[in-house]
Every structure is written in structure tokens, then in C-alpha cells.
Amino acid sequence: MAVSRDDVRHVAALARLDVAESRLPELVAQLNGILSHMDALAKVKTTGVMATAGVGDAAMPLRADIGPPIPLLHPLESFAPQMRDGFLLVPRLATHESAADESDE
Amino acid sequence: MSAVAHVRDAFARMAEVDAGPTGLNCILWTDEERALADAASVDAAATHGELAGVPFVAKDNIATTHLQTTCGSRILEGYVSPYEATVITRLRDAGAVLVGKSNCDEFAMGSSNEFSAWGPVLNPVDRTRVPGGSSGGSAATVAAGIVRIALGSETGGSVRQPASYCGIVGVKPTYGRVSRFGLVAFASSLDQVGVFGTTVHDAALGLEVIAGRDALDATSADCPVDRYSTAGTADLKGVVIGRPREYFPATLDPRVAARCEAALDLLRARGAEVRDVSLPHTDLAIPVYYIIAPAEASSNLARFDGVRYGLRVPANGLREMYESTRTRGFGPEVTRRILLGTYVLSAGYYDAYYKKAQEVRTLIAQDFRAVFDAGVHLLFTPTTPTPAFEFGAKSDPYEMYLNDIFTATANLAGVPAISVPIGDIDGLPIGGQLIARHFDEQTMFRGAFALEAARAGAR
Numbered sequence: 001m002a003v004s005r006d007d008v009r010h011v012a013a014l015a016r017l018d019v020a021e022s023r024l025p026e027l028v029a030q031l032n033g034i035l036s037h038m039d040a041l042a043k044v045k046t047t048g049v050m051a052t053a054g055v056g057d058a059a060m061p062l063r064a065d066i067g068p069p070i071p072l073l074h075p076l077e078s079f080a081p082q083m084r085d086g087f088l089l090v091p092r093l094a095t096h097e098s099a100a101d102e103s104d105e
Numbered sequence: 106m107s108a109v110a111h112v113r114d115a116f117a118r119m120a121e122v123d124a125g126p127t128g129l130n131c132i133l134w135t136d137e138e139r140a141l142a143d144a145a146s147v148d149a150a151a152t153h154g155e156l157a158g159v160p161f162v163a164k165d166n167i168a169t170t171h172l173q174t175t176c177g178s179r180i181l182e183g184y185v186s187p188y189e190a191t192v193i194t195r196l197r198d199a200g201a202v203l204v205g206k207s208n209c210d211e212f213a214m215g216s217s218n219e220f221s222a223w224g225p226v227l228n229p230v231d232r233t234r235v236p237g238g239s240s241g242g243s244a245a246t247v248a249a250g251i252v253r254i255a256l257g258s259e260t261g262g263s264v265r266q267p268a269s270y271c272g273i274v275g276v277k278p279t280y281g282r283v284s285r286f287g288l289v290a291f292a293s294s295l296d297q298v299g300v301f302g303t304t305v306h307d308a309a310l311g312l313e314v315i316a317g318r319d320a321l322d323a324t325s326a327d328c329p330v331d332r333y334s335t336a337g338t339a340d341l342k343g344v345v346i347g348r349p350r351e352y353f354p355a356t357l358d359p360r361v362a363a364r365c366e367a368a369l370d371l372l373r374a375r376g377a378e379v380r381d382v383s384l385p386h387t388d389l390a391i392p393v394y395y396i397i398a399p400a401e402a403s404s405n406l407a408r409f410d411g412v413r414y415g416l417r418v419p420a421n422g423l424r425e426m427y428e429s430t431r432t433r434g435f436g437p438e439v440t441r442r443i444l445l446g447t448y449v450l451s452a453g454y455y456d457a458y459y460k461k462a463q464e465v466r467t468l469i470a471q472d473f474r475a476v477f478d479a480g481v482h483l484l485f486t487p488t489t490p491t492p493a494f495e496f497g498a499k500s501d502p503y504e505m506y507l508n509d510i511f512t513a514t515a516n517l518a519g520v521p522a523i524s525v526p527i528g529d530i531d532g533l534p535i536g537g538q539l540i541a542r543h544f545d546e547q548t549m550f551r552g553a554f555a556l557e558a559a560r561a562g563a564r
Contacts, residue, residue, distance in 0.1 A: 003448065007448065008444065010451075011444050011447040011448045011451060012444060012447075014447050014451065015403060015407075015431075015443050015444060015447045016407075016410065016424070016427040016428050016431050017428060017431055017432050017435070017440060017443065017444070018428040018429065018431075018432040019432075019440075019444075027441070027444065030441060030502055031441075031444065031445060031448065033501065033502070033503055034395065034445060034502055034503050034506075035445075035448075035458075037391070037392055037395075037503055038392045038395070038396060038458060038462075040388075040389060040392055041389060041392050041393065041396075041458075041461045041462060041465055042457070042461065044386075044389065044461075044464075044465055044468070046461065046464035046465060046467075046468070049464045049465075049467050049468060050464070050467055051460055051463035051464050051466075051467065052463050052464075052466040052467040052470060053294060053463060054280075054293075054294040055280045055294065055470065055517075055518060055519030070188050070321065071188060071189075072187040072188055073170040073171075073187055073188065073189070074170070074185070074187045075187075076187070078185075078187070080413075081411075081412070081413075081417055088413075090412045092422075092423060
């Protein structure tokens with residue numbers, strides 16, 4: 001399963017990364033080099049073997065649906081990029097992507 | 106000696122060895138005034154914890170409220186957490202004093218510390234060589250004599266491997282043994298906070314303070330914590346140590362193999378029974394690890410998008426802002442792993458890579474269970490295939506990944522493991538690894554204490 005330039009473009013878009021065309025050959029070669037070592041897994045018989053998503057003997061314990069207090073040393077305003085009236089300000093959603101729309105966020 | 110005097114000594118030693126960017130580059134962020142004030146509070150307290158006045162550093166991916174937490178990345182430059190990681194709180198409650206944040210590979214992705222946005226860390230033993238990674242800054246800080254105890258994090262060997270390269274002790278506890286509240290997530294099914302120590306006792310003391318259930322981390326186990334610092338015994342009678350043949354391949358550097366055999370002889374001399382055992386799926390650990398870890402990383406690192414933390418690169422619209430921020434903020438290794446992780450999770454490849462890797466992970470965990478169920482208490486292996494290498498020696502990504510070949514298995518299986526110095530090769534230290542059953546850190550430390558004492562006695 002060789003990785004192509006289109007594959008890299010596709011996963012970069014999924015991962016919200018803007019990979020320059022000039023970097024594609026190197027990334028394609030590196031990903032193919034790495035994935036060639038993963039082919040060893042295909043030869044391992046795993047019929048009937050459960051997939052391990054996590055380790056440990058017990059299932060994830062559930063706690064009461066009460067948030068323990070997480071002491072914040074600094075108020076939210078000190079680390080949020082922008083706030084107004086107690087709300088976090090974030091860029092507008094994609095449906096309002098023009099620069100003009102963003103000016104009145 | 107007072108806590109204030111200990112902290113002053115730590116800062117004096119930082120200056121003496123040039124721990125900043127013009128020298129070892131192991132320390133990224135400090136606040137001496139604050140550390141001295143904390144130390145003064147410890148001195149003034151009516152009661153003193155078991156680490157009263159002990160200075161420590163924490164890896165730059167562990168949240169602290171007065172120093173930056175950048176994970177060695179431009180994308181978090183300037184970020185100061187509004188809350189403190191539980192491991193920091195527990196050390197401070199025991200009287201330890203945070204004196205700095207240590208450099209690391211970006212988002213803990215690397216085995217050499219060459220992938221930090223703030224430049225590489227130099228190995229204090231030989232400054233032409235890497236300290237290992239990703240917790241190389243913490244390892245170098247301990248090895249340089251600045252602190253006795255440092256916090257790192259482990260996903261595939263990021264504490265044990267630099268401990269081996271820097272000639273100190275490094276421990277990765279059982280998955281779930283230590284709270285991860287405040288540890289920036291890389292690969293959530295693998296990550297654990299680990300401890301470096303100048304000696305086995307220092308590492309044991311650090312771990313017993315931070316271990317145990319935390320209501321703020323649902324993955325922390327409600328399991329009793331032993332006094333690891335008292336695990337040492339006069340001998341190892343009744344302890345069975347397995348020597349897994351897959352960790353001693355014919356291709357292993359004969360000098361590394363010789364140091365390991367000498368260590369096994371010392372353990373035998375202390376009364377341990379050494380048995381040849383097999384962990385047949387060991388050679389699949391790196392392919393499995395380098396599918397699962399990047400897959401989980403690609404999901405965990407999606408949160409760094411310019412909206413909630415750190416860097417934001419303004420652009421024309423939301424999507425462009427995400428892409429500009431992430432492209433400028435992430436370095437080359439993180440970018441590579443996000444692409445790899447996104448690829449193995451994408452439609453058409455999920456079953457062939459990610460699901461298959463999870464199934465083989467089960468086989469690797471079963472290997473460990475089988476040898477422990479057969480009466481083996483500990484496993485002994487080399488920590489790394491070689492001593493520390495020179496900067497730039499490994500340009501091929503997969504060649505770099507192979508540094509984790511003897512350590513990643515313990516993360517995949519979730520078992521505890523410790524690296525203890527077992528000698529040197531041409532002046533470069535090398536570590537031996539003891540691996541134990543889930544939550545049996547006490548036996549692991551018993552073996553580590555014995556090995557350390559036997560080596561000291563043999564010198």
C-alpha cells in the first residue's frame with residue numbers, strides 16, 4: 001500500500017496542515033519508508049484476537065457525575081486568546097469565513 | 106541544610122554547568138525568586154514532608170502555574186497553565202521545590218532531543234552526543250548534578266532511554282499508577298509520568314510520592330502504593346529473573362551484551378535465579394507502536410488549532426487560521442507523526458494498520474502475562490541497543506524509532522520498568538532494564554536496589 005502525493009495532500013487536509021508542494025516528495029518517501037516496516041504486521045495471524053485499545057486489568061472506572069473542583073490559579077481571561085462578557089471569543093464558523101464578517105465577531 | 110540552601114545550590118549548579126540555551130540547554134524556564142520563596146515556606150513549615158527542601162525539575166509537557174508549559178513546541182510558546190498537574194502538587198506537598206522546566210522533544214516525540222523547538226539538549230557526559238529523548242532535558246539536569254529528582258513522561262521509553270544514555274536511574278510506572286492530570290496528552294493509551302533519580306532510592310522516593318489514585322484522572326488506578334524507597338533487601342533469594350532471548354539478538358552490540366551478562370551475574374550472586382524465557386512478538390513492537398502512538402497523537406494534537414491555546418496565526422477565515430497556525434506551530438517530527446497517524450486512521454487503511462496493530466498489541470501483552478504467570482518475577486534486558494549517539498547520526502526516521510526497540514514493549518503492555526546504570530562503553534554509560542508485572546513496582550525496585558548495590562560492591 002504505497003502512499004502517493006495525493007494521499008499526503010488528503011491526510012494533510014484532514015489534519016488541518018498546509019503542506020507545501022515542495023515538501024511532498026520528502027514526506028511521501030518518509031511515510032513509505034516507515035510504512036514498509038509495518039507490513040510485518042500483515043503476516044501475523046490475529047484471527048480471534050481481541051484488539052487492545054488500552055491496557056490494565058479493569059475497565060475504565062466511572063465516577064459520580066460531579067466535577068471535582070479544579071483550582072485555577074489565573075482567571076480564564078489571562079490565558080484565553082480573547083474574551084468578552086465572560087465568553088471565549090473564537091473565530092467565526094466556516095459559514096461566515098470572509099474577512100469582513102470577522103471584523104464584527 | 107535548609108530548603109533555601111538546597112535551592113540556591115541548584116541554581117548555582119545550573120550556572121556552573123551552563124544549563125541554559127548557550128550550554129547544555131536542559132533547562133527552559135525558571136523563576137528563581139519564586140523557587141526561593143517556596144523553599145522559604147518549606148523551611149518555615151511546622152511539619153516537613155519526605156522530600157522537604159529537595160529541588161526538582163519537570164518536563165515541559167507537565168502543567169505548572171508559574172512557569173510556561175510549551176511541550177518544546179512553538180505552538181505553545183508563552184502558554185502558562187491555569188492549573189497545576191497532580192504530580193507537581195504531590196511533590197510540592199511533600200516539600201519538594203520546583204526549580205525549572207526541562208527541555209524535551211516536541212510533544213514528547215523523539216528519542217534524541219533533537220526535535221525541540223528550543224534546540225537540542227547536550228548530554229552532560231559527552232556534549233557531542235544526544236542525551237536521549239524525549240525527556241532528555243530532565244535526564245541531563247539530573248546527570249549534571251543540578252537536582253536529584255526530575256519528572257519526565259513515557260510513551261515508548263522516553264524516561265528509560267535517556268536515563269540509560271545519561272548514566273542515571275529512570276522509572277516508568279504501571280499504566281494507571283500515576284495521575285496524568287496536567288500531563289499534556291500524546292498517546293493516551295500509552296502515556297505515563299515517570300521519574301529520574303541520581304540513585305534507585307531517589308527514583309523510588311519520587312515515585313512513591315506521586316503514585317496513587319487521583320479523582321482528577323479517571324485512568325488512575327485505585328491500587329495501594331508501597332513504600333518503594335524501602336524495597337531494598339539483603340539478597341534476591343526466591344526471585345526469578347527472566348532473560349528474554351529476543352532482547353539479546355545476535356546483532357546486539359557485543360559490548361552491550363557483555364555489560365548485561367555481567368549484571369545478570371551480579372543478580373545471580375545476590376541469590377536470584379536467572380531463567381531463559383521468550384517474548385515471541387517483541388520484534389513487532391516498533392511497527393505496532395509507530396501505528397498506535399501517531400494515531401492517538403493525531404487525535405490528541407487536534408486541539409492545538411489556534412483557538413484555545415498558545416499560537417494563533419491570523420488568516421482569512423477559520424480553516425485557513427487552523428492550517429496556518431498548525432503548519433507554523435508544529436515542527437517536522439510532529440508534522441510527520443500527525444500525517445502518519447491520520448493516514449493509518451483514514452478510511453481504507455484503518456483495518457490494515459490501526460486495528461491490526463491493536464490486535465498485535467494484545468499478543469505482545471499476552472507474552473508478558475505468560476512469562477509472569479509461569480513464575481518469573483522480573484525480566485532483565487538492555488535498555489537501549491547502543492550508548493548515546495552523536496548529533497545528526499540518525500537522519501532516517503525509522504532508524505531513530507529503533508532506539509525504542511527494548512522499551513516500547515513495556516508501554517504497549519502497560520507494565521512497570523526501570524533503567525539502572527550497568528556500566529559504560531568507551532566512557533559512555535549504558536543501562537539495564539528490569540520489567541515487572543502490573544502494579545508490582547515493589548519487586549521491580551527490589552531488583553533495582555540489589556543491582557545497584559551489587560555494582561557498587563563490585564567496583
